Amino acid sequence: MMFSSRIKNLLTNTGMLFIGNLGVKLISIFMVPMYTYVLSKGEYGSVDIITTTVTMLTPVVTLSVFDAVFRFAMNDDSNEEGYFTNGLFITSIGCLLTIGSSLLLSIILHNWLLLFVGVMISLNATVSFLLNFSKGVGYLNIFTVSSIVFAILNALLNVWFLIFIKLSVLGYAYANIISSLITVVLIFMMGRYYRYTSVDKLSLNTIKEMLIYSIPLIPNSFAWWFTTDASRFFILMYLGTEQNGLYAVATKIPAMFTLFFGIFIQSWQISAIEEKNSKDRDSYYSSMYNLLISFSFVLTTIISVLSPLIMRFFVNETYYQAWKLVPLLLLSATFSNISGLLGSTYIVFKRTREIFVTTILGMILNALFCLVLIPIIGLNGAGLASSIGFLLVMMFRTRNLQKLVNIKFNYLMLLNNVFSFISFCISLIMFSYDIKTIMLFGYIIICNVVFGLKYRNPI
Secondary structure (H helix, E strand, O other): OHHHHHHHHHHHHHHHHHHHHHHHHHHHHHHHHHHHHHOOHHHHHHHHHHHHHHHHHHHHHOOOHHHHHHHHHHHOHHHHHHHHHHHHHHHHHHHHHHHHHHHHHHHHHOOOHHHHHHHHHHHHHHHHHHHHHHHHOOOHHHHHHHHHHHHHHHHHHHHHHHHHOOOHHHHHHHHHHHHHHHHHHHHHHHOOHHHHOOHHHOOHHHHHHHHHHHOOHHHHHHHHHHHHHHHHHHHHHHOOHHHHHHHHHHOHHHHHHHHHHHHHHHHHHHHHHHOOOOOOHHHHHHHHHHHHHHHHHHHHHHHHHHHHHHHHHHOOHHHHHHHHHHHHHHHHHHHHHHHHHHHHHHHHOOOHHHHHHHHHHHHHHHHHHHHHHHHHHOOHHHHHHHHHHHHHHHHHHHHHHHHOOOOOOOHHHHHHHHHHHHHHHHHHHHHOOOHHHHHHHHHHHHHHHHHHHHOOOOO
């Protein structure tokens, strides 16, 4: 019964988060052809900068308090009003300061688009706060429905403002602002969140408690961006723009893999917090981590085998050779995903400082290995460097987490997977689909399936 209950909850949560996240991602992907059709290169570049700015500054202006409200709301049902009220207070202060400063800049620079960017940041912060609180109190249906509504509204309004009204970049801003505003109202009304708002619950101690948790997560978001994208600067420095173009194409497949795994991590955080005080917590965590490592290597191996075919059908012939970079980038993505999964355990115990420290470690290691390996072995040096960097972060977190929970990794199986997969990568790149490649492919699949069957029971 424990098995079916855990799996049912985990799969249900994953499914709802998957639908909400995937809907937004798919619609945003489908919008790209329209953007490139109606916007000039300069205008599309401006839209990209606005999108990046909004994403990067949202945790800064709110002190990442939306992460805190999710964790604290899950932890203490008796004080949901307090966490919502104080989190909303911090978010509101951040939004008012953002809009005020963007208004001042707009007046000084005579560019009203800056004001709209400030409003976009504020609305994005508010939506993030409400969605994270929804997850924290178990209203995943609100998360799913509102995410899809936002995506559809944003797409329709972009079509209206860009194609029919022809407002260019300003039209993109209008579409985002209106769809975000409607989404905020929708979430607030669906969850009846006015019930959780109480001025009497404002507390300096609660604010301090939430900020101690959330502030270390602000640089974490920048550090992970630097860790994953820093290799591009080294490629440009050593190999040039054409090689960076090949690398950019090759990263698309691992990025999709990471996207789907990231959705699962959101669901796993909920499950891991719920099981924090269960008697078999350690064995449950250990089994899940070991199973996911095996599953990741199976999936990574299969995608690597298919990567030449994927590139053949989906990219121009000029970029076909990018498939040779995909296997090592997938290995890097695997270690990155497992590191993120281990980071969820820090979230369970509210140890966000360790997340920041280990992420900074990964950032530094990745930069050092890129500096050494890219000049020696070329583009694949970037994939190998990030693989080593993320593997070391994963091992460091595994060891460090033993102070909190007794996670038992099968290191022998992990080493077997790493060396087998690297051998498989070399064989695939050098000899394509010959007998050695096929044998290594079968070996990795069979080993991980057998290992997975061994670890399925504790879950």
